[in-house]
Amino acid sequence: LVGLDDLDDGATINITGILENKNSNVNSNDSGNCNNPGEIVITTDSHVITPAFFPDSNIGRLAVSGTVNDLAVMGAEPLALTCAMIVPEGFELSSFEKIVRSMSEAAEEVDVPIITGDTKTVERNGLDSIIINTTGIGIANEVIRDCGLCTGDKIILTGTIGDHGISLLAHREGFELTTDLVSDVAPLWNMLKDVVQIRTIEGKPAISAMKDPTRGGLAGTLNEMAQKSGTGISIEQKDLPIKEAVSSACEMLGIDPLEVANEGKAVICVKAENAEEVLSIIREHEYGKDAAIIGEATEENLGKVLMRTPIGSMRYVDPPTGDLIPRIC
Template identity: 85%
Template structure:
């Protein structure tokens, strides 16, 4: 925490500063944590509630997964999408990477005085379209308005409830697991930055915002020869990008990770923009991609299935988990050298929420 003891922008950016805020301020002061529930301490994409343990029915083992997120992206409209699709997709994806089928969403909106009704209606329609895509209803909500001097754009909070028959956590990575990335990195962050700052990148690059449940659900049932789940861990690389997500998975799992630069799916326009702007593409946010860690024997099968879906056509195996360099992520560069991929620090550029 900073010496002057105030909240700064970097505390919400997804890097080390945000993790410090969560650990030293939020978790430190929340002691009323229900026994038997998995949530705050694990810092997964959602919290789980075991139905059997909470309704005293030993015949059932389903897990309810709950997640919530607030979206304050600026501007609310960006190439090929807007904050409404982002809000629904982000919440659906947080459920999906924990192996949970989305059951229902709630939505709370804070709208500033003067916000155009046509724009507001477009946002609502986008939310509805994203929800319909994965068959999840929006069942409750709340709308507040505030003085135009108190808020410069719309804020949307979405909470999702899902059910998982087998919960997949981001701490389940094991040595030997292969790491699949479901598509190109950096599309959302760079397209948003170019739109917001008025950069002419001579490209039709658009945001990758998408609800991923229909793609992810197709690989969850896959099993190893021994009948065990093929997928050991999943995570969506949003704030902090691929670098932040992989470091978190390595640290939680107690494994090392090695990725190959030559195997990273990245558009030439994103790579060029990052080089021009001095941004590491591994730290750029994504809103329609997932990291899927899978047993080596099932890696090609999972990859083949993912590639059949429109959101996974650029999927690739980018690396593997190791029993060395515990908690660290290394990248084998195109020239054959190795370098550490560090957890992002400070206020990441560009901010995506």
């Protein structure tokens, strides 16, 4: 168990050792990669969530998964995490311990140490819940960005959408949804580590872009990718993995499941020739068993996302505005 109080000294990472270890594992026949020492990737994120405990999980697992996933979707193996916690005065010790235990479990799952950390307590009226900042350092052979999407690439979604946001909302507001829906929060590196190595016949990376559809949901993520990459995106509504419980809850509440946050999913854009291979690897993993190819990048409608509805027509998937504005006359 990681106790944060033991971690407030500075820590070191033996980059050279890591690189040597890494290069010895790399297949020497892998042409494009021989002399590539890799790139160091660093990311930081502060996590606040109300409530701190939600179905099946808590803010601790979220804080580790969030940062691990930010690294993972850039194609980076997480090497180490740091953690800073700000806790309101009087926060229950047992809750705090649960959170720390969850962090530790999530970190162990992807084999990444939390190497330095800090805890501060602040006055209760300055804060109503715990805040956790995590910084992650990782290494990637080739960094994957969310702007690398090319026309013709297939888009894979690694699992069902909306589980996190809907279960959290139902739990927070006390909605009687009569389902056992739980958050999907999970660190995804183990699921993604093999597919980031896959190459096309020409030896180029098969994955052209990747992103985790957290805040803003799938709609926000796809729009951002289309805009940054300068392509269009078209998806098939019928191919979107979504749990019946989520879609009926969304209908009851009037929420678009495409705009709901996820914490254990990735959107993977992959060269068409490698799409099936990537999909089958993802599906072997427990977090990816519901993965599906949901669409592709298009030459038309640059910067926009279109979805074919079950009745056969197309509609724009707009970037979420945060407001619900009716339009039916």
